[in-house]
Amino acid sequence: MQNPAHITEKAEEIDGKKKKKIVVVDEDVMLNYPHEKSQEVKPSTLWSKYSMIKAVLSVKENIEINKFSRVIAFLKRNSVGYEPTKSKVLTRQEIDTFLTNADDMKSILIKMNRRNVCTL
Template sequence: MSEFSESENEDIIEEAWSVGRPALIPDKSRERYQNRKFLKSGATKKGVNTDEKSLLAYFVIRNEKLKAPGSLWAEYSMLKSTIFLHESIDISKFSMLIAFLKKKNVGYQPKKASVFTVEEIIKFLLEAPDDKFLVHKVGMMFGVAGACRREELYNLKIEDIEESDRIMIRSFVIINEPNEKVDHMDIQGVPE
């Protein structure tokens, strides 16, 4: 015999559902997902159906602005998650939309990003003039030695840097999010 009545069980399930549903979208992406242009365009709010025809029209228009097919696929992925979450519509079953995205992807060769070699990094750190490139050197050291993410470098403040020793060691703390772990990193300088 259950300790809750049927209506209490339904309330508990409904509350758990309302908490669990938003968890389907990653925290970092939630704002981006919820602010997609398709949703902002009002297509889902003004009585226009979220159907294959309207989504295909949306992607044809977006294709004019987004040149890389990978960008279309990224936007499709975000919309797929958002629409499924809010409207329980699985747009992955829209065969004409998928065919359109695949057709736009034919023959596309993504550009390979340039990557510095270890020798190039060392040469830059030792030979580039400090009066011009000091900020770049510090950013490179934090990024490479500390394996910092782009947003961690962007959010780094002077107050985050603690000088332990004038010549040899510089430490700083990266606090990613309020509930996440705190990373410590030491950068050892080359004594002059």
């Protein structure tokens, strides 16, 4: 089964081609996509989208966009100075405090799931 993100990206690409009447995917076309998206998303997301598009185009269209050096150069320049944010992780003590003190009626599903995971 295909990842929904891949399907979404492919749909966006096909939709974009139809709207702009793009027949050929070349380096200039591929450079336009991350340039437009760079105003909306973080560099890490751009790299992720590039990777998804690269995989879909390689398999479905037999187009190797990893050879488009200007696209990769743009992604690298766009990433300069970017510091990803780390996700916060609960400590064992914080989890135990939650399980002990949280209202059962509001948090029962979370508590049950946590206890089931711990017993596996």
